[in-house]
Amino acid sequence: MKILVAISRILVGVLFIISGLIKLNDPLGFSYKLQEYFSTDVLNIPFLEPYALGISVIVVVFEVVLGVFLLIGYKPKFTVWSLFGMIVFFTFLTFYSAYFDKVKDCGCFGDALKLTPWESFTKDVILLVFILILFFGVKHVKPVFTKLPTTVIALVSFIWCLWFGYHVLMHLPSVDFRAYKIGDNLIENMTMPEDAPKAIQEFTWTFNVNGEEKEFVTNGSYPSVDGEYVGVETKIIKEGYQPPILDFSIETDSEDVTQEMLAEDKLIMIVSYSLDSAEKEGLAAIMDKAKEAASKGYKVIGLTASGPEAKERIKADYNYDFDFYLCDEKALKTVVRANPGVLELSKGTVLQKVHWNDIDDLKL
Incomplete structure (x- = not known):
């Protein structure tokens, strides 16, 4: 039991720290x-949506801290009970999303590692087994250090997590795992390679043959059957290649100008998924920077999911002279974790990306 507890302690502690740190890097x-x-x-439970950010920070800080507590042996009973509660909650979420096919990616490892719902559920079940070992062998979870250094490490880890979470919220994630990071080319990330593997599908056709319904399975071709067609069901055997960027576009009310804008040599892209909820101080600072950029030969555009009324109101308030184009809200939230935020691009390649708090760091 001591050996099982020791192995479980290391595996669970390390995994909780890694998973928590990845999410703490991007709590938004x-x-x-x-x-x-x-x-x-x-x-x-939509009434919880306004509190999602606060819940996010609490959960990820708790996740990292519990991993540290487990490794150093700080308050073993509290730590193991808390780990048990968290894993039961996570296992329920991943099972629910997998069984009912509700959420395609659980977000367990943020954008660093994408897991399917069933992969996430399997991972949580395995973790639950290790935590149950800790639960029944909690007497073997002993502190690694004496009381004072153990308490100090526990306190420092908690304070550091709070500071780091606040830091990335006020700026940007320290490590960007998304397809819009500095150095990435958006055109390439939106392009489907010619030799990209296609999805493999199975088609089950149902026909009424002589008064009896029969099924015929093909890879997509219509079967040669002497009977009356009833229906068809498709099943994906193997997923095909998907480009990293699927839902990004730059549109007017009447046309898509994505390729035209991304072909610009000097492009400043101001991103605000919602102009109504954008930070007013941030908008003011960014509009000043936009005027400076325009005077230095940059093409300046805005991207938002907000409607015409919000655009007109913001234009009247800040007196800017560039156009806001339309883009999907979810895509804009992925482009930059700020509302508003700014990107500099050249021929589709991201050269700079800043939170509005760091607008002075944008070098023109």
């Missing part, structure tokens, strides 16, 4: 995932 992204879970289409 995890809050978007929680909003998806809270929505009427999934758990139907």
Whole structure:
């Protein structure tokens, strides 16, 4: 039992720290995932959506801290009970999303590692087994250090997590795992290679043959059957290649100008998924920077999911002279974790990306 507890302690502690740190690096992204879970289409508890960011920070800080507590042996009973409660909660979420096919990615490892719902559920079940070993062998979870250094490490880890979470919220994630990071080319990330593997599908056709319904399976071709067609069901055997960027576009009310804008040598892209909820101080600072950029030969555009009324109101308030184009809200939340945020691009390649708090760091 001592050996099993020691192995479980290391595996669970390390995994909770890694998983928690990845989400703590991007708590805003995890809050978007929680909003998806809270929505009427999934758990139907929309009253929690406004509190998603606060819940996100609490959960990820607790996740990292519990991993540290377990490794150093700080308050073993509290730690193991808390780990048990968290894993039961996570296992329920991943099973629900997998069984009912509600959420395609659980967000367990943020954008660093995408897991299917069933992969996430399997991972949580395995973790639950290890935590049950800790639960029944908690007497073998002993502190690694004496009381004072153990308490100090526990306190420092908690304070550091709070500071780091606040830091990335006020700026941008320290590590960007998304397809819009500095150095990435958006055109390439939106392009489907010619030799990309296609999805493999199985088609089950139902025909009425001589008064009896019969099924015929093909890879997509219409079967040669002497009977009356009833219906067809498709099943994906193997997923095909999907480009990293699927839903990004730059549109007017009448046309798509994505390729035209991304072909610009000097492009400043101001991103605000919602102009109504954008930080007013941030908008003011960014509009000043936009005027400076225009005077230095940059093409300046805005991207938002907001409607015409919001655009007109913002234009009247800040007196800017560039156009806001339309883009999907979810895509804009992925482009930059700020509302508003700014990107500099050249021929589709991201050269700079800043939170509005760091607008002075944008070098023109």
